[in-house]
Amino acid sequence: MAQDPARNGPTLRTLGTLWVLAAFAAGLAASAMWMSSRHAWREHLTQAYVTGVGLYESLARGAPLPNGTTAVPLSPDAAALAASGDFARLPDSPKPAYVTLLPLSSTGIEAQASANLTLAIVSGDLPYRVADITPSNSSPATALGDVTRLMATYCSAPVLYAGRDGQSWLRITAPDIWSCAAAPRDLRLFSLALGLLAITALLASVGQTAQSFRSFAAALGTRRRIGGPTLYDSSGPRELRDTVAAVNTYLASERDQLAHRALVLSGVSHDLGTPATRLRLRAALIEDGDLRTRLEADIDRMTGMIESVLTLTNAELSSEAPRRLSLRALVEAVVADYEDMGHPVELIHAPAQMQTTHSIFTSRSTPARFSLDEGQVVVTARPVALQRALQNLIDNALKYGRRAKVWLTADSQAAAIWIEDEGGHDHLAQMEGLTGPFRRGENAARIDGYGLGLTIVATIAEQHGGSLSFDPAPHGLRACLRLTRQ
Template sequence: MTAKSQGLRLNTLGVLLVAACFLTAYATAWMWSSSTNGWRDHLTRSYVAGVSLYDSLRTRADPPVGVDISPLSQVAQTQVMQGDFWQLPNMPQPAFVTNVSIKGQGHDPVSGESLALIIVSDSLQYNVSELISNGRQSAAQKLGNVTQLLATYCSEPILFARMGAQDWKRIDGQDVWGCHTAPTDLRLAAILLALVALAVFTTLVRDTSAHFERFARTLRNHRRLGGPQRYPVQGPEELRDIVQAVNQYLGRERDQIAKRATVLSGVSHDLGTPATRLRLRAALVQDAELREKFEADIDSMTGMIESVLTYTRAELNEEAPRELSLTSLVEALVDDYQDTGQPVTLAALETPSFQGGGSVFMSNAGRGSLPSEQRILVSARPISLKRAISNLIENALKYGRKAKVELVATAEHATLTVEDEGSGMTAAEIEAAVAPFTRGDNTQAIDGYGLGLTIVATVAEQHGGTLYFEAGTAGMRACLKIQRH
């Protein structure tokens, strides 16, 4: 299976998601609606059975379907009157008893006959006071409310009823309001299905979006700290096509830069022999002034080629990054310049302090400081970074006579600033000189090839940072900002 066949196109994925959402919504609505309708029909049947049961008790007519009315023996009559329900056959244990007295409207002498009702349940007592206190309802409707209430709970109640002065009768209506007759309630399952579907769809959408976000983030940091030679082809098919195109572009770019470096290396090597011959022949020139000009031109030619080769190697980004102490690197560089008598100084690192917390022994919070020998650790390419810092110091010495180096850091970034004593150029003019082979107005007085700041900017970009300039207290400040991790 190829890499391209492992993903779906976004439009196909979108259609599938819409269809899945529709089917899930339909299934959820059907489960909810069928359960609601089933319970409504179940409660309606129980209510109608209760209304019909009242008429059956009053007129001794046949009970409604599913309800059985049985007369009690004299012994059972006594036991019911005394409340000894546990002595009756087929009674639930334990027994929870609910006593109900139902009387119809006073203006109806028939429905005004009192109905005594005893509900014996194995699990609960029923709150029927509100159901039978409505004076606008008939007694039959009130009994219907009671049987509807019995059907609401999953229980197996046994009823004992006596209409007026009649004998007690046992009523068994499990086939109407019993637990086994209740419809399957799928409403909780519908809610769970909706939640699970929402979680699955959200995860799928976020995962698809995350593929694009991860690729954009890694591509944005491609040149920083040795980006991958190729990016993994994964995610939707559109993203796979983009990644493959980017991989092809990066491969061609690397090949072009490698060929350029190979050509420049060959040219530098080939020019070494004629340059040596030119130096030997220039030494034979009797005119000292003319001999110096020859030698200066030779140095300029070989120096320019070496500078271009250095810039190309910086673009190749071949050096592997490692963790190093930026503080030690800067201190070593400054010491090297000072050993040769160069006016380069390093500003003392500030020792950060922090506010401490209070305690039960002190009313004021204390203060503390980090050790003075703290080191700023970064993940960087030491050779490239050393070259960039050296270029900034060399520029400050060339154009501003002195170089003051300062190093500050936060948890995310480290910033190295090199301030000169005044080069006569503004920040905008210096930023314009970052372009390759661009130099300032004083090119006649100062040697250079216009690639120093270009190399620094390239190194800064490879380390996830930037090169910028600002006005300092004495002159211009070049700021090299890089990421620490």
């Protein structure tokens, strides 16, 4: 048994749960990396501080050196250079040499048991602003701890020289305390990158899911337009797939019903052909001319009504393939047909007006308008259906307004065909309601018609992404058939 493809894929609940869990896991991992890095860094600086305090005890009172530190006495020549403050000339000094001097001396009873120290920090990268972190009232041990912590803060390879009572000088190194290799790996940047990457991935997933719903909604909203799909296919959560499958089932049922209706009406029209012909032949045998005329009119009205319903059904089926065409050429051809038959239909050759939209690349605050040359209004349309709609509007104008004026306007988004009559605008309020099937105005009682002409026009306009509207004109009504340009 084949599996329904609409049931494949995760549901929105599953996706939402995965998003929440992924966000929680990413946040937990980023926080763990951040906190681990901060803890390691604090431990590193604390160790440097403790080493500095222990180093002072070793230098001032002769205690053992802290773990990880070495002290090597300078040669007499090097000691002389150090005593004179010329640390840059020492053999082991980095080049260039940035020298930071710091005297450390005890006061009171402590001064009798401790030696006075002079420290020189020689770095090839930066000078150390020890004065900013060493208060004047701090003890020498804590001051040296602050200094070594400062040295461990930066990625450098400083050399520490210590002079005791201005006589003996020592070169002190601690590669495991204040060097780049000793600093713990800083994972804070990686934690930020992980958080941003997780947020980006989650937003992309959420956006993709939302876009699948938006795309289907947009496609469904334009399904009656030119080139719209007959069936929809969508990738996304299961709920969207189920919705698409239900819509496809409904559309297929709707198309089948329309096709069945067209088939029935076509059969009825065909089957009525022979009886209608016999009725016309028998009506011709009636000697009463007035009765014969009325009977023939009833026969024509019966067959015409069925043909109109069949035309409306075919328009709803949208079976005609759309193609690109010149709207101006189509309008000119239709008007020319009426002119050849002597009907008072006039084509106004006004150039189509185009309106630009606002652009960030221009300083113009209001949209500009310019005229198109004749033949430039190109649309994607069903030519037979569009011709039928235009003919219905012109026929209405001739029936109820004696004459028709036709012209064309266009902009970058839509094109409009205008038909103006001279029948007065007393019934303008009724026109919007006459687009329904089998609806006729109050002034149509003595005029032939079936109440489907405007319904067909409105259906064709909707299939072209447009609309049918009515406005007052100086001497009558003005119908506007608007089409979306594609």
